[in-house]
Amino acid sequence: MTLHFQPPSPDHVPADRIVDFDFFNIPEGVGDPTEIWHDLVRRGVPKIFYTPRNGGHWVFLDYADIVAGYRDYSIFSTYQAQIPNIEPFPVVQPQGVDPPAHNVFRRLLAPMFTPIAVRAMTDELQCRASKLIEELATRGECDFITDYAERFPTAMFLYLFGLPEARLDGFLALANVFFRSTDPDARASNITEIYAELDTLFREKEVNPANDIASAIVNARDEYGAQHDWTDILNCGFLLFVAGLDTVTNTMAYVWRYLATTPDARRQFRERLDDPDAFLRAIEELMRINAVSNLFRRVTHDCDYKGVQLRKNDRVILPNTVANRDPRVFSNPDMIDLDRQVNVHVTFGVGPHRCIGSLLAKREIMVSLQEWLRRIPEFELAPDQPKGAVFGGAVMGFTGLKLRWDTP
Amino acid sequence: MRVFANHDVCQGHARCEDICPAVFATDAVEGKVVIANPEVPAELEDKVRIAVRNCPEGALRISGGGGA
Numbered sequence: 001m002t003l004h005f006q007p008p009s010p011d012h013v014p015a016d017r018i019v020d021f022d023f024f025n026i027p028e029g030v031g032d033p034t035e036i037w038h039d040l041v042r043r044g045v046p047k048i049f050y051t052p053r054n055g056g057h058w059v060f061l062d063y064a065d066i067v068a069g070y071r072d073y074s075i076f077s078t079y080q081a082q083i084p085n086i087e088p089f090p091v092v093q094p095q096g097v098d099p100p101a102h103n104v105f106r107r108l109l110a111p112m113f114t115p116i117a118v119r120a121m122t123d124e125l126q127c128r129a130s131k132l133i134e135e136l137a138t139r140g141e142c143d144f145i146t147d148y149a150e151r152f153p154t155a156m157f158l159y160l161f162g163l164p165e166a167r168l169d170g171f172l173a174l175a176n177v178f179f180r181s182t183d184p185d186a187r188a189s190n191i192t193e194i195y196a197e198l199d200t201l202f203r204e205k206e207v208n209p210a211n212d213i214a215s216a217i218v219n220a221r222d223e224y225g226a227q228h229d230w231t232d233i234l235n236c237g238f239l240l241f242v243a244g245l246d247t248v249t250n251t252m253a254y255v256w257r258y259l260a261t262t263p264d265a266r267r268q269f270r271e272r273l274d275d276p277d278a279f280l281r282a283i284e285e286l287m288r289i290n291a292v293s294n295l296f297r298r299v300t301h302d303c304d305y306k307g308v309q310l311r312k313n314d315r316v317i318l319p320n321t322v323a324n325r326d327p328r329v330f331s332n333p334d335m336i337d338l339d340r341q342v343n344v345h346v347t348f349g350v351g352p353h354r355c356i357g358s359l360l361a362k363r364e365i366m367v368s369l370q371e372w373l374r375r376i377p378e379f380e381l382a383p384d385q386p387k388g389a390v391f392g393g394a395v396m397g398f399t400g401l402k403l404r405w406d407t408p
Numbered sequence: 409m410r411v412f413a414n415h416d417v418c419q420g421h422a423r424c425e426d427i428c429p430a431v432f433a434t435d436a437v438e439g440k441v442v443i444a445n446p447e448v449p450a451e452l453e454d455k456v457r458i459a460v461r462n463c464p465e466g467a468l469r470i471s472g473g474g475g476a
Binding site: 107110111113114115116117277280284341342343344345346348350351352354358359 | 426427438
């Protein structure tokens with residue numbers, strides 16, 4: 001739809017590339033927030049378009065352009081790229097910094113999230129997942145979000161960061177304000193609180209280092225042998241908090257929601273419990289189809305991108321869910337094929353900022369599903385789902401998801 | 409058939425290792441691909457082809473082996 005009354009779009013944007021689209025707004029009756037994105041493709045809007053909403057920003061819809069947005073940091077920067085614009089937003093390390101400066105914290109974190117490192121966490125993950133699910137199994141029902149999908153990754157975050165388990169409810173409360181509150185005052189004081197927590201934690205780990213991520217960050221040394229800048233240390237802790245919780249929670253919500261409504265998929269996953277390769281292949285397909293993140297980039301300089309005039313500081317949004325259903329890359333893109341052989345989904349991004357925790361995230365989801373299906377092989381959506389429990393934005397998902405099952 | 413990796417392009421997704429750990433591993437520092445022996449045994453050629461096609465960065469290349 002062409003707009004006639006919105007705040008004027010910048011004059012470098014031609015009228016035929018303007019679409020009225022608010023990625024926060026999930027219209028009533030839409031049960032799956034990713035549908036607002038797929039609806040754009042069905043409507044045939046330009047594959048590169050501009051919306052005046054949320055401060056005005058570009059949207060890329062082709063896999064190739066989304067991948068270019070990730071890879072070509074000479075045009076598409078992660079520095080101060082928030083939509084809507086929040087300035088100054090913390091320069092989170094390493095996500096908010098372009099290469100080569102980005103390499104400093106990327107290299108610092110990388111060893112803690114390699115396949116070798118994540119394999120070493122598997123016993124801990126399994127133990128925690130089975131304990132949580134065992135408690136739930138006898139109840140016959142739960143709110144999957146608050147009872148599992150938030151608790152599990154947040155508890156694991158505390159463990160990996162070297163924080164005591166007793167802090168779980170406090171951190172869940174902080175995370176909930178951070179991810180869901182729309183009140184600017186609540187948000188501002190929430191960020192202050194999170195930074196105060198991180199400051200206390202890093203100071204403690206400086207004095208009493210242990211085998212955890214916080215200790216590794218605060219005790220790392222730069223090429224001169226000095227500690228990294230304290231603000232960068234805090235911003236790195238902040239990034240891990242922001243990036244590793246809500247994304248996993250909502251991906252899990254999508255996966256369990258799909259399984260609750262698809263008996264055949266439950267059966268297929270159960271049959272794969274003793275075949276880790278086939279199980280992982282099926283997980284990759286659910287990662288493709290349930291990509292919850294929309295990433296932001298900022299244009300570094302006036303330029304022509306495929307015939308479109310981009311101006312310095314223009315914002316661009318890269319919706320992974322759309323890239324993952326591009327018919328030029330995926331055969332039968334809307335079909336869920338748990339044995340898909342070629343699956344180059346971009347759910348964790350690509351290029352230098354590829355989600356550093358992608359292997360941990362996948363392992364958390366895989367272990368959770370294995371432990372769940374062993375104890376709760378059959379489950380369904382409860383009849384009384386909370387109304388309006390969906391949200392859009394940078395991470396899309398659900399605030400509530402009630403499940404029920406028969407207990408012996 | 410031989411398989412090669414471009415380490416400047418690899419970003420450590422580890423999809424290749426997931427699909428064919430007999431040929432692909434990852435290092436402990438950056439999590440990037442390590443190919444101990446680029447010579448692919450005949451019985452693993454199909455798996456390696458699939459691993460190569462699943463690299464989201466296009467960091468892997470095959471030579472020889474017929475029709476790859």
